[in-house]
Structure formats: C-alpha cells, structure tokens
Amino acid sequence: MKRMIQKVMLLSCMAAVLLLCPMEAKAKSADTMKEGVYAGELSLAGMTAEEASAAVEEYVDSLKNVEVVLIVGGDEEVVVSAGDFGISWSNRNIIEEAIKLGTQGNIVQRYKALKDLEHENKIFAIELDFDVAAIDSILAERCTQFDREAVDATLVLEEGVFRVVGGQTGYLLDVETSIDTIYEYLTGDWNREACSINLDVSVTEPRGSEEELMQVKDVLGTYTTSFSSSGQSRSANVTNGCNLINGTILYPGDEFSTYEAVSPFTEKNGYYMAGSYLNGKVVDSLGGGICQVSTTLYNAVLLSELDVTERYNHSMIVTYVEPSADAAIAESSGKDFKFVNNTGHPIYIEGHVSTDKKITFTIYGVETRPESHTVEYVSEVLEVISPTTEVLYPDVTQPIGYVSVTGAHIGYKARLWKIVKENGEEVSREIVNTSSYKMVPRSAVVGVSTPDVNAYNEIMAAIGTNSIDHVKNVAAMLTAPPPAEQPPQ
Numbered sequence: 001m002k003r004m005i006q007k008v009m010l011l012s013c014m015a016a017v018l019l020l021c022p023m024e025a026k027a028k029s030a031d032t033m034k035e036g037v038y039a040g041e042l043s044l045a046g047m048t049a050e051e052a053s054a055a056v057e058e059y060v061d062s063l064k065n066v067e068v069v070l071i072v073g074g075d076e077e078v079v080v081s082a083g084d085f086g087i088s089w090s091n092r093n094i095i096e097e098a099i100k101l102g103t104q105g106n107i108v109q110r111y112k113a114l115k116d117l118e119h120e121n122k123i124f125a126i127e128l129d130f131d132v133a134a135i136d137s138i139l140a141e142r143c144t145q146f147d148r149e150a151v152d153a154t155l156v157l158e159e160g161v162f163r164v165v166g167g168q169t170g171y172l173l174d175v176e177t178s179i180d181t182i183y184e185y186l187t188g189d190w191n192r193e194a195c196s197i198n199l200d201v202s203v204t205e206p207r208g209s210e211e212e213l214m215q216v217k218d219v220l221g222t223y224t225t226s227f228s229s230s231g232q233s234r235s236a237n238v239t240n241g242c243n244l245i246n247g248t249i250l251y252p253g254d255e256f257s258t259y260e261a262v263s264p265f266t267e268k269n270g271y272y273m274a275g276s277y278l279n280g281k282v283v284d285s286l287g288g289g290i291c292q293v294s295t296t297l298y299n300a301v302l303l304s305e306l307d308v309t310e311r312y313n314h315s316m317i318v319t320y321v322e323p324s325a326d327a328a329i330a331e332s333s334g335k336d337f338k339f340v341n342n343t344g345h346p347i348y349i350e351g352h353v354s355t356d357k358k359i360t361f362t363i364y365g366v367e368t369r370p371e372s373h374t375v376e377y378v379s380e381v382l383e384v385i386s387p388t389t390e391v392l393y394p395d396v397t398q399p400i401g402y403v404s405v406t407g408a409h410i411g412y413k414a415r416l417w418k419i420v421k422e423n424g425e426e427v428s429r430e431i432v433n434t435s436s437y438k439m440v441p442r443s444a445v446v447g448v449s450t451p452d453v454n455a456y457n458e459i460m461a462a463i464g465t466n467s468i469d470h471v472k473n474v475a476a477m478l479t480a481p482p483p484a485e486q487p488p489q
Contacts, residue, residue, distance in 0.1 A: 031048055031099075032046050032047060032048055032099075033045055033046060033047045033048075033052060033098055033099060033101075034101055034114065034117050035117060035118075036117035036118070036120070036121040036122060037098050037101055037117070037121070037122050037124075038121050038122065038123040038124065039052065039055070039056050039059075039094060039095075039098070039123075039124050039126050040056075040059070040123070040124075040125065040126040042055055042056065042059055042126075044098055048099075049095050049096070049099045052095050052098065052099070053092070053095050056089060056095070056126060057089065059126070060087065060088070060089045060126070060128070063082050063083075063087055063128075063192055064081060064082055064083030064087055065081055065082075065083065066081060066082045066192065066193065066194055066195075067079060067080075067081060067194040067195075068080050068081060068082055068084075068085070068186075068194070068195055068196075068197065069194075069195070069196040069197070070138075070139075070143060070182075070196075070197055070199055071196055071197065071198045071199060072143045072146045072171070072173060072199055072201060073146040073147060073148070073171025073172070073173065073201045073203075074146060074169070074171055076146045077196075078138075078142050078143050080138055080142075082186070084134065084138060085130045085131060085134050085135050085138070085182070085186065086130055086131025086133075086134040086135075087128055087129075087130055087186075088128065088129050088130070088131075089126065089127070089128065089129075090127045090128060090129035091125070091126070091127040094124035094125075094126070097124065098122075098124055101117070101122060127187070128186065128187055128190075129187065130182075130183055130186055130187065132179060132183060135179050135182050135183060136175065136179055139173065139175050139178055139179065139199075140175060143173055143178075143199065144173050144175065146171060146173070147171055147172050147173055148168065148170055148171055149168075149170050149204075150167065150168060150169060150170025150204035150205065150206050151167050151168035151170070151206055152167045152206045152207040152208050152249065152251065153165065153166050153167035153206055153207065153208030153209065153210070153213060154167070154208070154213075154247075154249045155213055155216060155247075155249055155346075155348050156247070157247070157348070157350055162213075162214065162216065162217065162348070162364075164208075164210045164213045164214060166206075166210075167206025167207065167208055168206055169203060169204065169205055169206060170203070170204035170205075170206070171201050171202070171203060171204075172201065172202045172204070173199060173200070173201050174199075174200040174201070174202060177200040178199040178200045181197065181198075181199060181200055182197055182199075185197055207251050208249075208251065208346065212345070212346065213346060215345060215366050216345065216346055216347065216348050216364050216365055216366060217364060217366075218364060218365060218366055218367035219362055219363070219364060219367075220303070220304035220305075220306075220343075220347065220363045220364065220365045220367060221299075221300045221301065221302070221303030221304030221305075221362075221363050222300055222303070222360060222361065222362040222363070223296055223297075223299035223300040223303060223360065223361060224296070224358050224359065224360040225292060225295065225296045225299075225320045225321060225358070225359055226320060226356075226357060226358050226359075227289070227292055227320065227357050227358075227359065228356065228357040228358075230274075230289060230357065231274065232272075233272035233273060233274040233288070233289075234272075234274035234275065234288055234289035235289075235357060236270075236271075236272050237271055237272055237274055237287050237288060237289040237290055238289045238290070238292050238293055238353065238359055239353045239359075240262075240269075240270040240271060241262045241287075241289075241290045241293035241294075242293055242351040242352070242353050242359050242361075243351065243353075244261055244262045244270075245258070245261050245262065245293070245297065245349060245351045245361070246349070246350060246351035246352070247348075247349070247350070247351075248261065248348070248349040249346055249347070249348055249349075250341040250346065250347050250349070251341065251346050252341055252342075252343060252344055252345065252346070253340065253341065253342075254340065254341050255309060255338055255339070255340045256338060256339055256340075256341075256349075257336055257337075257338050258293075258294045258297060258327075258329055258336060258337040258338070259329050259331070259335075259336040259337075260336075262287075262290055262293065262294075262329075263331065265285070265286045265287035265290070265331060266286060267286065271286045271287040271290075272286070272288075273285065273286055273288065274287075274288030274289050275288045275289075276288035276289070276290075276291070277291075277314055277315050277316055277328075278315075278332070282406070290329060291314060291318070291326070291327070291328045291329060291330075292318075292320055292359065293351075293359065294327045294328065294329045294337045295318070295320065295321055295325070295326045295327050295328075296359050296360070296361050297327070297337070297349075297351075297361045298311065298325070298326070298327035298337055299321065299325060299361075299377070300349075300361040300362065300363050301339045301363065302375075302377055302418070302432070303363075303375060303377075304347075304363045304365070305369070305375060306339045306340065306341060306342055306343070306347075306363070307339060307340040307341075307342040308337075308338070308339045308432075309338045309339060309340055310336050310337060310338040311327050311337055311338075311433060312327065312328045312329075312330075312335040312336075312337075313326055313327075313328060313433070313435035313436070313437065314326050314328045314437065315328075315437070315438050316409045316437050316438050316440060317409060317410065317411075317412055317437040322379035322414075323379050323381055323412050323414035323435060323437065324379050324380075324414040324415055324416035324432075324433055324434065324435040325377065325379055325416055326435075341365075343365055343366065343368070344366075344368070345365055345366035346365070347363055347364060347365040348363070348364040348365070349361060349362075349363055349364075350362045350363075350364065370422075372422050372423045373420070373421075373422055374420070374421045374422075374424075375418065375419070375420050375421075376418075376419050376421075377416055377417065377418055377419070377432065378416070378417045378419060379414055379415075379416055379417075380414060380415050380416075380417060381412055381413070381414045382412075382413040382414055382415060383411075383412065383413040384410060384411070384412060385410065385411030385412065385413075385439040386410055386411075386439070387408045387409075387410070387439055387440070387441035387442060388441075389441050389466055390441055390442045390443065390444070390466050390467060390468050391441050391442075391443040391444075391466070392443065392444050392445075392446055392463045392466060392468065392471060393443065393444070393445045393446065394446055394448045394459075394460065394463055395445050395446060395447055395448065395449075396448055396449055397447075397449065398445070398446075398447030398448075398449060399447045399449045399450065400447055400448060400449065400450045400455055400456075400459050400475055400478050400479060401447060401475050401476075401478070401479040402445075402446070402447030402475075403444055403445070403446050403447070403468070403471060403472055403475055404444060404445045405442065405443070405444045405468060406442065406443045406444070407442060408439075408440060408441050408442035408443075409437075409438065409439065409440040410439060411436075411437055411438055411439025411440075412435075412436070412437045413434075413435070413436050413437075414434070414435050414437075415431050415432075415433065415434040415435070416431070416432040416433050416434075416435075417429055417430070417431060417432065418430050418431075418432045442468060443468075444468045444471065446459065446463055446471055446475070447475075448460060448463075450478075455478045458474060458478060459471070459474060459475060459478060461474075462474035462475070
C-alpha cells in the first residue's frame, strides 16, 4: 500500500513537470517575435517588442545620412541628407501587430499562422515621415538662390556697328509644389538609397536670336533738339536722362515707359537741381530739364510711327519744339510718356548728346514701309492767350527796393497733325493730339519792409496799381540817397 502511494505521488510530480514546461515555453514564445517575422528587411525573430522597436529605430537613424541630391534651376545640384528633412518612423503600431502574430485566435488560427510563417515570411513595411517645415526651410535657404530672371538677348552699338549680346535663361523654383514632390517621393517611391529629385522649376527662355537681332539696322525715325541756352545743371540732367534711355531694346509688343527708364530723380541717380514747371511757375527741382529728353524721344517715336499709348503736354509752352509736339513727364502729377513697339521686329533706341548741346534720339528697326511712304507732323495753333495784367506780391521779409520779376507765359491751344504722303502726294491727314498751355501773367515779388510808415504806405499804394514798372520807379525813388546839400553862395 505504501509503495502504491509513493508511485502515485511520483506520477503526479512528473505530470506537473510535464505540464509546467510547455506553459513556460508558451509564455516565452508569446513575448518574442516568431521566426519569419520582418520589419522591412530586418528580421525580428526572437526579439521582444522593445528590442524590435529599438532595431527599427536604429535602422531609421541609419537612413539620416543617406544623400539626397536636389536638382534645381540650370541643373544645379543641392546636396542634402534624409536627416535634413526630419526623417522619422511613422507606423510604430507594426511592432504590436508583429508580436501578436501566432498568439491570437483559437488553436486552429494560431496553428495556421505559425505554419504560414514556415512557408512565407511576414514582412511589415516600415513607413517613414518627414518634416514639411524642414523641407520648406531647405528649399527657401539653399535652393531659391539659383532663381534668376530671364534676360533677353540685346544689341550694343559700337562705332556705328551693332553687336549681339546673348540672353540668359530664367529659372524660378516653385517652392510649394516642390515640397509636395520631395515628400511624396521620399514617403512613396524612395528605395532608401542615395537618390536625386528634380524640383519643380519654371523655365523662361530669353527672347531674341542673333539672326533676328542682326536685322535691326534701318533708321525708322530720328529727332534732335537743342539745349544750348541751358545752364550746367539742366544740361547735366538732359545728358543723364539721355544716357539712361540709350541702348534700350524693345521686342514686338513691348511698352516703354520714359518715367520708369529715367527715374528716380535723385542725386544718386545723377540728377541736379534745375528749373522745371510746377503749378504755373518755374521752380528748381531735381531732374529739371528731363522733359526735353521725353519730348525729343516723342518726336523720334512719331516719325517711326510707333504706337503712343500715353502722352501729356507741359503746363506751359516750351521753346525747343512747336506747340503740341512736346511730351511731359512729372512725378508729382503722374505724367508719363509711353509707347509700344507695334512693328514685327525688335527696335533699338540710341540716345546721343553732342558737344554743342544737342540731344538726338534715333530708333533703329526693320523698315517695312515702302520708300514712297513719308510722314511729317505739323503744329497748328488754335488760340493765343496773351496776358493782360500783371501780378505783384508784397514780401515783408525783403526791404523796399527788392523787386524780383518773373516773366509772363503766353497761353496756347494747339493741335498736332500727322500727314502721310505716298510718292509726294498727301494720302491722309489726322490729328495726333490737342494741347492747352496755361497763360501766366508777368509777376513780381516786391519788398515792403521799412521802419518808415510813409515809405511803406507809398510802396503798398504802388503795388495796388498792378504795374511792375511803376513799382520799380517808386522803389527807386524811396531808396534813392538824399540830395547833397548845396554850399552857401
């Protein structure tokens, strides 16, 4: 009986041991990855969840040094690394899925999952993410520096001979779409090796070929005005404005703004103080005289029969062209002279100032008008408005005897006719513009400061006559020295 009890106890212990061992093996198996489980190319077999996560993190970290070459404008290359884009691991849930493989479901499901692993590996894709802000920063700081504007081919006139200067292709990086291009490639098609990515760059080809520009040799129109009576400052302004326009190329359809070409009116841009018109008066301003530049160009444009799109007359008449043949520009009033190249070919504007103070603009292009075709412009004065009064302004800051006279300006109404002839016979006559110029009476600023009340009353009375000559006479009388005393006889 005693032996029977011992035998039963031994069998019970053995059964317990047999039962215990599979449970320990099962528990250990549930805490680690099965054979055949992969994250990308990484085998996770035998790893705990923590070990598997660390392995994938290490793999992603290794990708930070992978070189990525960005192709920007002009096939320039910007070399960065995947780490510069803030690479990170995005689908961390695969570790939880992988650790549960073969341990969930009923016994049949678990058995099937394990058997499947014996025949085919289970691969969980490692998905990556990137910092859009980091991509944006790299594009802005390192790639947009290759942006550049397109520069059209142009001409240089040297000693009467034209030479073609080649243009430059323009590039502009589209940052927004390039961010998407980089992000979508690295999160989708990237094979985790060194790569190149073509960014989204808009390309602008320069206009003009050597063959096209070398045809520009015909004089379409030329015009000259004189500024021989101008002082040093005004002469310098005319010369400076001419030089700023000289060498301009306009392609078909281009509009030229004289104001944009010659501004700003600053000392840094080569201008001096000189007389100009403002509100019916002649005042000193930076760039005084620039309107003679725009006027001379206007007449060359008319003779070339280009399309004038904006033109204003001066507020008062000018002396260097006939009425209605002028073109004023003014920053204060927004006046500009603009025209469009309405020919089918490029045009070249040459500006020249001679030593005898003459400014000339010549417009070159391809002459398509027949030799029998001529054009001329005739000014017609419609009305002359002469001053009938004089204006005097008392000035208490100046003494009696001070009289500063400003000359009168005759007012005009005029229009400009364009006359076209074929073989010397007039075929058309049309009005180009109409202009009105202010009449400004002769005026004077008269000093009235004096401690002598009687003298003050006399000069004020003289001012009331609105006669400058009378005021001059009275001022001369009041300021004349007293007559010398005669010696006794």
